[in-house]
Amino acid sequence: MQSSEERMTEPAWDRDRVRDIIANHKDQPGALLPILHGIQDALGYVPPDSVPLIAKELNLSRAEVHGVISFYHYFRDTPPGRHTVYICRAESCQSMGSEALEAHAKRRFGVDYHGTSADSVFSLEPVYCLGNCACSPSIMIDREVYGRVTPERFDAIIDNVKVIP
Template sequence: MKARSIIPIQPEPGSKLLPAQRAAVRAAVDRHRETPGALLPVLHAVQDALGHVPKDAVPLIAFELNLSRAEVHGVVSFYHYFRQQPPGRHVVHLCRAEACQSVGAVALEAHAKRSLGVDYHETTPDGAITLEPVYCLGNCALGPALMIDGQLQGRVTPQRFDQLMARARVDAEASA
C-alpha cells in the first residue's frame, strides 16, 4: 500500500492582516492593477493608506500582481521611502542635499539623532517622532531645511529643532 502525500493547507495571502489593512491593500491593488509597472503605485497607495507597508501585506500584493514575494520584498526594502513599521505620530524629514549640508545640515543631523535618540528610519520610544532622510526639499535658499508632517521649515538650527520637536511632542501627547 502506498503512503498518501499530505498537502499542507496554505493560509490565504494576507490573512494575518487586520480586515481594514487587508481592504486597504486590495483597494490599492484594484486601483493600480492595470497600470504598467503597478508595483510601485500599489506600494505608495498602501503606505498612504496605512502609514507603512506591513510585512504581511507583501504576500497579498505578490499574489494579486502575480509576482514573487521576493520581488515585492526587494522593492519595499530597496527604497528607503517605504516604511515597514508604523511611523510615529509625527514624521520629520531632514534634508541631506549638498545645499543644506553647506549651511549646517550635517551638524543638525547629528544633533537631531542625538536629541531624539534614534537614527534614520527609526521612531522614538514614545512613538511620537519618526526621523527620515530626504535628499532635497527644494528649499535650498533657506537651508538647512526639514519637513514635519508635510510642513516645510527653513533655516533650522539645533535650538530651533529642539523647539519644533517639543511642539511636536505636545501635539503627539494631545492626540494620543
C-alpha cells in the same frame, strides 16, 4: 510556524484594505508601484505581511516586491509616528551644518533615519532637497518647512509641535 497568510491577521481592516487596493490596481501595466503607493497612503506603511499577497496577485516573487519596497526610500515597512521630521541632506544644507543637526535629531529621538521614536510621536526621514537652500540647513515637519535650523532651534521647534493623541 505561521504562514504569511496567517500572520496577516493584524486588524482585519488592514488585510481587507490591502486586498481592495491590490484588486483596484493589479490589472494596470506596472501595477506594483501604484499598489505600494495605495497601501502606504491608506495605512501609512506597507506591512511586511502584505508582501506575499502582493506577490501572489502580481505573479512576482516576494523578493521582487520586497526589493522595490527597500529600494525606494519613500516606502516604510513600519507604522510611522504621528509626525514625520525630514532633514535635508542636499549639498547646501550639508555645507551649512545639517550633519550636526542630523546627529542631534538622531540622539534626541533615539533612532536612525527611517525610525520612529519609542513614544511613536516622531519618525525621522532624510530628504534630498526642500527647495529652501537660501535658508540652510532646513527641516520639514509634516508639511511645514523651517530654515536656518540649529540643534537648539530644532529642540525649540520639536518642543512646540502639538502632539495629537
